[in-house]
Amino acid sequence: MISRTHTAFVATVTATATAAALALTAGAQASPAERHASWTAAWAGAPQRPSTGFKPNWSEAGFDDQTLRQVVRVTEGGDRARIRLSNAYGSSPLRIESATIARTEKKGSASVEEGSLTRLTFGGKRGVTIPAHGQLASDGAGVELEPFESVTVTLHLSGTTGPATFHAQSFATSYRADGNHTSDTGGRAFGESTESWYYLSGVDVGGSHTASTAGTARTAGTERTAKKRGGVVLFGDSITDGFASSTDRDRRWSDALAERLDEAGEPRPVLNSGIGGNMVLNDSAWYGEKSANRFARDALDLPGVGTVVVLEGLNDIGYSETDKPTYKPAPVVSARELINGHRKLIREARAKGVRIVGATLLPLGGSDHYGKHAAAVSDEFNDWVRTSGEYDAYVDFDKALADPRDPERIAPAYDSGDHLHPNDAGYRAMARAVDLETL
Incomplete structure (x- = not known):
């Protein structure tokens, strides 16, 4: 555990590890079509090393055959989406067994909109292993998203992860369930919650981009x-x-x-x-x-x-x-x-x-x-x-x-x-x- 009196230290992620992670992202984990696709970041969260943090969180303990459900709001729309994942501060490879993306049914809830849940792949496969200090992006998936829409990303972490790369202060509720619940549309299984994001560092969109007038000026059509x-x-x-x-x-x-x-x-x-x-x-x-x-x-x-x-x-x-x-x-x-x-x-x-x-x-x-x-x-x-x-x-x-x-x-x-x-x-x-x- 990191004590409250812990002194500052220098980051240990090496340039070699970073280069390897970027090569993994750009190379074997993406098809030629994906590598040439045009993507725009629609949401981002800065990764941090595991720590006690400001509020109770799961970063130091990590996960063991559990499902994470995390809610973010995008500020750009499109007809395709992908996620970016970070194991920047992990000391061992991270196994993502399966992942889904969906439109959020209701803020403050683990439920997702019926009919919107979409399976994500990584280099055409349902699961992927991210090396220690690595980062990568999923393949693009056909998901229609509007600006200012809330998106739910669900990850099944099948093994023991060890301490987790995370973003400490999300000011948004994330959820956890035992076992694999990536395909659930309801939130009943997700009985635990926290105000941090884990492993998720970005949601990108592609395809056609439209924007609607915001707030009270926004009208249908x-x-x-x-x-x-x-x-x-x-x-x-x-x-x-x-x-x-x-x-x-x-x-x-x-x-x-x-x-x-x-x-x-x-x-x-x-x-x-x-x-x-x-x-x-x-x-x-x-x-x-x-x-x-x-x-x-x-x-x-x-x-x-x-x-x-x-x-x-x-x-x-x-x-x-x-x-x-x-x-x-x-x-x-x-x-x-x-x-x-x-x-x-x-x-x-x-x-x-x-x-x-x-x-x-x-x-x-x-x-x-x-x-x-x-x-x-x-x-x-x-x-x-x-x-x-x-x-x-x-x-x-x-x-x-x-x-x-x-x-x-x-x-x-x-x-x-x-x-x-x-x-x-x-x-x-x-x-x-x-x-x-x-x-």
């Missing part, structure tokens, strides 16, 4: 063709991840931004690559690899990506101010160090031809991350984002969410209660703060 401008990845820490947003209601700022783009007549997939607690400059047992180490995997290399929005740094400067033992000893980080960490991301995005948008750090006054040093570094960093011109564009969340009476703090209407993370209204305010032309 109203459809229009989306102008393809590339997906938007939101990359960051717990604020991007959606900490304190309502479970099973899709209220993260990534959800709000996707809905706003759709309402504005500019529909594009929006992908969430946040990890709670994540840092720009240091790895962590609980909080994922530092930004530069995961940026390509979790952002730049996702299918169809055109723009990345980076919001990260509060934990780098705030952990040294808090007495919580989850990240100790925490180095005291300067603004120059934090800026140099962001410059690495800018260079990497430009090398891939991806537009990169920076974001100012939200106000942190009154939170456990606040102190004289953190406040000074935050101000200096935010000034650099606004004035340096090094990012292609920027979003000013610091001003958008600040309390007019005390700009060091989040406005009460947007505060989840910990003075660090927004509530549902705050996440909507973040989406409103984005000048859509900057994307």
